[in-house]
Amino acid sequence: MMHPLYPRRLIACTAGLVLTGATLLAAQSCVQPHCSSPSYAEAECRVIAENVHARLQSSAGAELRFQDPDVTTDDTWDARGLVEELDDGTIHARIAAPGRFALSLRAPEDATTDTALHVRLSNVDPAATVTLSGDDGETEIPGTDSTRRELDLVLAPGQVRWIRGDRACPSRYRLAVVGDIQTNPTQFERIADRLAEDARSSLAEGVPLVGLVIVGDLTEASRDDEFETIGEVLGRLPIPTALTPGNHDIYRPTRPHFNRKFGPGNHAANICGLRLALLDSGSGSVAPSVQARVPELIDRNGATFLVAGMHHPPYAGLTGAGWSREDDAAALLVELARERADLVVAGHSHALRDYEDIPVGDVTLREVIVGTGGAYQGIGIPRYGYMRFEFDDDAATTEQCFMEVPPVGYAEPPNEPASPRLPHCPEP
Numbered sequence: 001m002m003h004p005l006y007p008r009r010l011i012a013c014t015a016g017l018v019l020t021g022a023t024l025l026a027a028q029s030c031v032q033p034h035c036s037s038p039s040y041a042e043a044e045c046r047v048i049a050e051n052v053h054a055r056l057q058s059s060a061g062a063e064l065r066f067q068d069p070d071v072t073t074d075d076t077w078d079a080r081g082l083v084e085e086l087d088d089g090t091i092h093a094r095i096a097a098p099g100r101f102a103l104s105l106r107a108p109e110d111a112t113t114d115t116a117l118h119v120r121l122s123n124v125d126p127a128a129t130v131t132l133s134g135d136d137g138e139t140e141i142p143g144t145d146s147t148r149r150e151l152d153l154v155l156a157p158g159q160v161r162w163i164r165g166d167r168a169c170p171s172r173y174r175l176a177v178v179g180d181i182q183t184n185p186t187q188f189e190r191i192a193d194r195l196a197e198d199a200r201s202s203l204a205e206g207v208p209l210v211g212l213v214i215v216g217d218l219t220e221a222s223r224d225d226e227f228e229t230i231g232e233v234l235g236r237l238p239i240p241t242a243l244t245p246g247n248h249d250i251y252r253p254t255r256p257h258f259n260r261k262f263g264p265g266n267h268a269a270n271i272c273g274l275r276l277a278l279l280d281s282g283s284g285s286v287a288p289s290v291q292a293r294v295p296e297l298i299d300r301n302g303a304t305f306l307v308a309g310m311h312h313p314p315y316a317g318l319t320g321a322g323w324s325r326e327d328d329a330a331a332l333l334v335e336l337a338r339e340r341a342d343l344v345v346a347g348h349s350h351a352l353r354d355y356e357d358i359p360v361g362d363v364t365l366r367e368v369i370v371g372t373g374g375a376y377q378g379i380g381i382p383r384y385g386y387m388r389f390e391f392d393d394d395a396a397t398t399e400q401c402f403m404e405v406p407p408v409g410y411a412e413p414p415n416e417p418a419s420p421r422l423p424h425c426p427e428p
Helices: 043-052 185-205 224-235 257-262 326-338
Strands: 010-014 018-020 023-026 029-033 055-057 063-067 081-085 091-095 101-106 115-122 129-134 137-141 149-155 160-166 172-178 209-215 241-244 267-271 274-278 305-309 343-346 352-360 363-370 385-392 397-404
Touching (some): 043 257, 063 081, 081 101, 101 149, 115 160, 172 185, 185 224, 209 343
Parallel strands (some): 172 209
Antiparallel strands (some): 010 029, 055 063, 081 091, 101 160, 267 274, 352 363
């Protein structure tokens, strides 16, 4: 079954036509599915991969699918997470982003006995309410201090059950953003430690830090051990994360390493009063099938704020290095301007930059580059850390600050703020 939002692309090949006199001797043609011999350095192949990894038929025959949280039937699926069966038979489902989520589970119609499953959820907000529901009622899955939840469940033959999650939010909440870790996971671990302290102090203030967005280049060479290292650091955080790959995350094209570890690079979620849309620009472009979906992904869906994130900054006039086609970036900016996006966040440039007045027709957009996750920044004192944005749904306003995390052994005075609009955050 093809994803309803992902049209199958075919590459046609036609054999030669041979004529002898007036007789047509041969007329043959064949078609080949796109990416049947894949290169996952190509954006469209990664779209296929993220759709494949968003659903699973378990060894027991159960069908598990990530879904749009608003749907009520399981006859489709949506790339909003990663689902896999582990060696011990546990079903692991990693939710792609903070906010609402839904996972459907269906037992085979022809099963002769009940289907028992042990499910482990990861990347779940500890403050979220998570429920298991079906025709037999609804039960709540208890929370923990971590971003994991586990449950055992039984499906009768043909039965469909749902795991759904959401969190209640105050009118004010925070979101952290960083990118470009690459060769320095040790520094990123220091950043994560500060982020964990910040999450606890923010919660005590009544302004929760609801998630971390990483805008690509988690790794230097897209090796599995690099992804594992970052995954372990993220797994210790008390908040969920939302990720999209950068160019350094797709260097080994024979397998979709990023998607196999973290799930989709193209996805959107509603988090409190915020719509977050992430686009995979790791190849220097957005896949054609995703370009067609951009209006859907950036649809506010009732949200007060719209934030779009990707690895390569899309404004070619100042920060467009890395895009393979500038018209792709320009087309994306047009869609963001049409929807009046509140903020565009990106990385790729290993620096902290704030461009508050990017002209797109009669609209101006704000773009903040946060390439401060640990990657080498050239000569000079490095500026490592993360941006923290605070949103107020009632007032429809945002505030922002930079949480600087100096490297090991740094004993100099703190760097001056990068700009008046990017003051330092108070220490947690």
